[in-house]
Amino acid sequence: MLNVSGIRKKFGNTEVLKGIDLKIAAGEILVIVGPSGGGKTTLLRCINTLEHCDNGSIEIDGKYICKDGKYADKKAMSEIRKDIGLVFQSFNLFPHMSVLENIIEAPQRVLGLSKNQAIKKAEEILGFLGLGDKKNNYPFELSGGQKQRVAIGRALALEPKIMCFDEPTSALDPGLTGEVANLIKSLSNTGMGMLIITHDMDFAKNVSTRIVSMKEGKIQEGLIFEE
Numbered sequence: 281m282l283n284v285s286g287i288r289k290k291f292g293n294t295e296v297l298k299g300i301d302l303k304i305a306a307g308e309i310l311v312i313v314g315p316s317g318g319g320k321t322t323l324l325r326c327i328n329t330l331e332h333c334d335n336g337s338i339e340i341d342g343k344y345i346c347k348d349g350k351y352a353d354k355k356a357m358s359e360i361r362k363d364i365g366l367v368f369q370s371f372n373l374f375p376h377m378s379v380l381e382n383i384i385e386a387p388q389r390v391l392g393l394s395k396n397q398a399i400k401k402a403e404e405i406l407g408f409l410g411l412g413d414k415k416n417n418y419p420f421e422l423s424g425g426q427k428q429r430v431a432i433g434r435a436l437a438l439e440p441k442i443m444c445f446d447e448p449t450s451a452l453d454p455g456l457t458g459e460v461a462n463l464i465k466s467l468s469n470t471g472m473g474m475l476i477i478t479h480d481m482d483f484a485k486n487v488s489t490r491i492v493s494m495k496e497g498k499i500q501e502g503l504i505f506e507e
């Protein structure tokens with residue numbers, strides 16, 4: 281589903297990613313742990329095309345975003361980009377839009393759905409996420425856990441093949457992390473691949489099908505680094 285090989289990224293003279301290889305199969309939940317500054321977020325941003333890597337290849341479901349450091353053209357890229365969803369640590373909901381409006385925006389703009397089609401889909405997703413009664417509320421009226429679920433719903437509305445989460449539980453009450461883990465597991469059962477960055481080791485062990493560690497721009501299998 282996702283195949284990353286040999287990616288490198290420099291900021292100025294500092295190499296933050298030093299040749300990253302990573303594969304995620306359909307339905308797999310891969311967790312990346314590791315010390316602060318190790319390059320985890322940068323890797324996620326590269327995979328999501330928010331950052332361009334200098335070298336290496338990123339392939340999603342058989343299509344290359346970049347091959348040996350050479351990026352696909354804009355049109356191909358925006359097509360491939362739809363297959364990958366990202367949920368930010370800070371949720372990044374649009375504050376002036378209701379829950380429903382937050383979710384229907386991208387499917388209309390990116391997938392070309394009509395407003396009615398987008399609403400129908402958003403209502404299904406909100407039902408699945410247990411937020412059916414919150415569709416007309418604004419983000420400031422929601423709890424942290426509810427905002428988190430809206431952010432997940434917004435990414436799901438684009439029907440990605442891979443979902444990426446950067447520290448999905450860091451803003452949540454400890455009691456809610458189990459809920460997020462269950463939600464991620466049930467999504468993976470539909471065949472979606474999951475890439476999750478976290479510092480929460482209990483959450484990592486609970487949610488993952490595989491854990492890797494990242495330190496100083498390199499990845500190793502398993503929990504080999506001390507947090």
Ligand SMILES: Nc1ncnc2c1ncn2[C@@H]1O[C@H](COP(=O)(O)OP(=O)(O)OP(=O)(O)O)[C@@H](O)[C@H]1O
Pocket residue numbers: 291296314315316317318319320321322323
């Ligand atoms: N846009 C940027 N410009 C310059 N340096 C950057 C930029 N983004 C990240 N860095 C540097 O790259 C390194 C890796 O940062 P990154 O955010 O990927 O780490 P991380 O593993 O996600 O850390 P944390 O666990 O604290 O979130 C850090 O030294 C950071 O200062």
Ligand SMILES: [Mg+2]
Pocket residue numbers: 320321322
């Ligand atoms: Mg980070």
